[in-house]
Amino acid sequence: xxxxxxxxxxxxxxxxxxxxxxxxxxxxxxxxxxxxxxxxxxxxxxxxxxxxxxxxxxxxxxxxxxxxxxxxxxxxxxxxxxxxxxxxxxxxxxxxxxxxxxxxxxxxxxxxxxxxxxxx
Amino acid sequence: xxxxxxxxxxxxxxxxxxxxxxxxxxxxxxxxxxxxxxxxxxxxxxxxxxxxxxxxxxxxxxxxxxxxxxxxxxxxxxxxxxxxxxxxxxxxxxxxxxxxxxxxxxxxxxxxxxxxxxxxxxxxxxxxxxxxxxxxxxxxxxxxxxxxxxxxxxxxxxxxxxxxxxxxxxxxxxxxxxxxxxxxxxxxxxxxxxxxxxxxxxxxxxxxxxxxxxxxxxxxxxxxxxxxxxxxxxxxxxxxxxxxxxxxxxxxxxxxxxxxxxxxxxxxxxxxxxxxxxxxxxxxxxxxxxxxxxxxxxxxxxxxxxxxxxxxxxxxxxxxxxxxxxxxxxxxxxxxxxxxxxxxxxxxxxxxxxxxxxxxxxxxxxxxxxxxxxxxxxxxxxxx
Numbered sequence: 001x002x003x004x005x006x007x008x009x010x011x012x013x014x015x016x017x018x019x020x021x022x023x024x025x026x027x028x029x030x031x032x033x034x035x036x037x038x039x040x041x042x043x044x045x046x047x048x049x050x051x052x053x054x055x056x057x058x059x060x061x062x063x064x065x066x067x068x069x070x071x072x073x074x075x076x077x078x079x080x081x082x083x084x085x086x087x088x089x090x091x092x093x094x095x096x097x098x099x100x101x102x103x104x105x106x107x108x109x110x111x112x113x114x115x116x117x118x119x120x
Numbered sequence: 121x122x123x124x125x126x127x128x129x130x131x132x133x134x135x136x137x138x139x140x141x142x143x144x145x146x147x148x149x150x151x152x153x154x155x156x157x158x159x160x161x162x163x164x165x166x167x168x169x170x171x172x173x174x175x176x177x178x179x180x181x182x183x184x185x186x187x188x189x190x191x192x193x194x195x196x197x198x199x200x201x202x203x204x205x206x207x208x209x210x211x212x213x214x215x216x217x218x219x220x221x222x223x224x225x226x227x228x229x230x231x232x233x234x235x236x237x238x239x240x241x242x243x244x245x246x247x248x249x250x251x252x253x254x255x256x257x258x259x260x261x262x263x264x265x266x267x268x269x270x271x272x273x274x275x276x277x278x279x280x281x282x283x284x285x286x287x288x289x290x291x292x293x294x295x296x297x298x299x300x301x302x303x304x305x306x307x308x309x310x311x312x313x314x315x316x317x318x319x320x321x322x323x324x325x326x327x328x329x330x331x332x333x334x335x336x337x338x339x340x341x342x343x344x345x346x347x348x349x350x351x352x353x354x355x356x357x358x359x360x361x362x363x364x365x366x367x368x369x370x371x372x373x374x375x376x377x378x379x380x381x382x383x384x385x386x387x388x389x390x391x392x393x394x395x396x397x398x399x400x401x402x403x404x405x406x407x408x409x410x411x412x413x414x415x416x417x418x419x420x421x422x423x424x425x426x427x428x429x430x431x432x433x434x435x436x437x438x439x440x441x442x443x444x445x446x447x448x449x450x451x452x453x454x455x456x457x458x459x460x461x462x463x464x465x466x467x468x469x470x471x472x473x474x475x476x477x478x479x480x481x482x483x484x485x486x487x488x489x490x491x492x493x494x495x496x497x498x499x500x501x502x503x504x
Contacts, residue, residue, distance in 0.1 A: 021491075022327055029372075054447065054492065055326035055374075062419060063372025070370070091376060091395035092415035 003031050008103065011110050012040045017049035020057030020084075028057070032064040032075075041073025042110045044103060048079035053087050065097050074098060074113040076106040128174035128245055129153045133163035133190065134206065135182045139229065143177060143206075143237060150238050160185025164193060167201075175245055176203045177237070180214055188214075188221055195222040200251075202244040204237075224248070275333060276303040282337055287311050289318055289499075295471030297479055297496040299444075305493030306332025306375070307442045308340045312347065316384050319347045320499060322396070323377040324442040328493045331373065339364055339375055339417070353379045353392040354427045357417070361394070365421040374418035378410075378440060382432050389432040392425045397443045398458060403436040405466045409458075435503040437474070439465050444492035448482055456485050471498040 001018035012035055020028065035043060045061070047053075053061075061077065068075040076098040080088060088094040100106035130152045134140040137158075144154040155171065157163035159182040167173050176194075180187035187205055194201065202224040207215040215226040224244045227236045279300075287294040289311070296309060306325030311318060321343055325332040342363050346356045357379055368374065378399060380391040393399070395416030398409040414425035432438065441461070448456045464478050475496055482494075 022329075052447075055324065055376075055443070059326040059372040059374060061372070062374065063370065066370045066372065090397060090412050091374075092412065093395075093419075096415065096419055 001027060003028065005031070005035075008044065008107060010114070011042045011044055011107060013044045013046060013103070015046040015049065018051055020047075020050050020053040020060065022054060022056035025056040025060035028060045029063055029067075032067065036067060036071055036073070041068060041071050042114050043068065043073070043075045044100075044106045044110070045075055045077045046079055046103070047077055047084045048081055050081050050084050053084050058087055058091060058093060061097065062093065074110055076100045076109050078103055078106045129155065129171055130175045130177060130241065131155050131157060131163055131166055131173045132177045133157040133160065133182065133187075134177075134179040135159055136179070139179070139206070143233070146234055146237055147177075147241060150241070152241070159183050160187065160190035160193075163190055167194065173201060175241060175248075176201060177206060177241070178203060179206045180211060180218065187223075188218055191218060191221045191223055200248070202248045204240050204244055206233075272303040275330070276300075279304050279333060279337070282340060283308060284310050289313055291502050292318070293471045293500040293502060295475045295498050297475050297494070299490065299495075300333075300493045301328045301444065301490055304330065304333040306336045307444065307493040307495040308336045309440065309495055309497045310340060310344060311497075311499070312344070314348055315351065317351060318382040318384070318499075319380070320382075320438075320440070320497075321347075321377060321379045322399075322440040322442065322495060322497050323375050324396070324444070324493070324495070325375040326373050328444075331371075335364075335368060335373060335375065338367060339377075343377075343379065347379075351381070352427070353381055353390050354425050357392045357394055357414075357425050358423070361417045361423055362421045364418045368418040374416040376416050376443075380438075387431055387433075389430050389438070391428045391430070393428070394425060397441070397446060399441065400439040400462060400465050401430065401432075401436060402439060402465045403433055407462050407466050409462075432501055434501050437465070437471065437498055437500040439474070440495075440497040440499075442493060442495045444490060444494035445478070445482055445496060447492060448486035448490055448494075450485050451487065456482055460485075471500050474498055 001020055001024035004015040006013045065075050078100045100109055130147050132140055132143050132154060135158055140156050144156050147154050155166055157166050161184045178187045178190055191203055205215055205218045205223045205226040206229050207226050208229055225240050227240045283298060305328050309322040311320035325335045342360050346359055350356045376396040377394045378396040380389060382389050391410055393412045394414055395412050398411045401408050401410060410428055413428055415423045446456050446458050446461055464481055475498060478496060
């Protein structure tokens with residue numbers, strides 16, 4: 001699994017590619033933890049290139065979602081690949097996580113979250 | 121801790137008294153304790169005398185026993201004390217032979233020996249020290265691994281006892297298959313009968329490590345306890361979720377769970393699926409799916425679940441499983457998938473055959489490479 005970090009205006013985009021599974025889930029937590037440490041609290045987690053996600057990967061997504069919320073930040077998941085979308089749907093994670101169909105929608109959501117300072 | 125030269129005894133063996141004493145003097149000046157021997161036999165005697173010798177510097181050509189004989193005899197005993205060979209320019213081939221026999225290094229008897237001997241000895245001692253240290257660390261690692269494996273084996277036994285051994289209910293045929301990906305896992309299942317209702321459950325804790333096994337054990341205890349006091353699956357799940365949320369806290373860990381009851385008085389099957397993969401109700405070739413009715417357990421203490429109520433017809437089978445079965449992949453990266461499982465279910469007549477057939481197909485499909493825990497649990501209602 002690889003996570004490419006880039007900036008989109010004021011927000012960080014973490015683009016995840018590959019398998020998000022037990023052996024790589026910790027890496028997602030570590031990378032997102034580093035962003036939080038550096039005070040990057042509004043993040044787009046792009047999941048279109050995730051080829052497979054197991055329960056550990058889903059657990060990691062939920063853990064980082066909670067970690068951003070705790071710091072009054074927000075993480076939005078965008079463009080989940082088919083395999084990710086299915087896991088999100090079955091477990092209802094799509095109702096717990098912030099989801100956006102496009103990066104533009106994600107930016108709108110984060111702008112609103114940052115402005116209102118609300119914990120999403 | 122590095123070796124201190126003052127703590128190392130060196131034995132110098134050379135039949136030439138002048139060379140012998142000169143080398144002894146150089147090494148004493150470096151801070152080493154030095155003993156000397158006139159030949160190989162003398163050296164062997166002193167080596168075995170009880171004084172711990174940390175290094176031997178030996179000439180090659182000596183009467184009675186030469187350097188090669190000395191190396192060979194010491195190595196034959198299994199001792200790995202560093203041995204440095206002293207050799208002339210014309211004896212390089214012999215020196216190489218000495219290295220092959222077990223010498224640690226060789227140095228030339230030339231005008232630079234005063235400088236080279238000290239360096240060679242220091243290097244040989246350090247290398248020997250590091251080798252010993254490495255060996256000790258490897259032994260420690262092996263000991264710890266053994267202990268860990270022993271603990272895992274013990275945990276496996278305990279976990280095996282947590283899971284039901286045999287499930288028998290009048291009018292039902294029940295079969296199960298459980299295989300953790302490692303010795304212990306996060307999958308679990310169970311069933312019991314209470315006040316005219318058969319309660320059954322299958323769960324899968326995220327991950328498949330020790331923490332998963334721990335949460336699995338606690339969750340199963342909670343559910344079993346609630347199942348004996350409450351009767352509605354949705355209520356049981358709601359109460360269990362609040363308790364499990366406290367346990368998993370913000371770790372992101374969770375469990376998918378399917379909890380159901382079969383009411384003997386009404387033939388009604390009530391199922392709550394907390395983010396669990398679809399399960400199947402099969403009657404001959406007619407296979408229907410029962411899908412998730414809410415979120416997984418452990419994320420939000422305020423979550424609620426809907427209940428799927430259906431009729432458990434005589435002759436029908438309820439096939440429960442965890443995603444360790446459907447998510448296995450073949451060499452081409454394709455998933456075993458729900459469709460493949462569904463097709464197999466339609467062909468099965470009794471639970472034992474169904475389980476064997478499904479497991480065998482999955483094993484062949486993924487070449488026995490199961491990265492996740494696998495549980496298969498089938499309840500067949502006997503025909504009236």
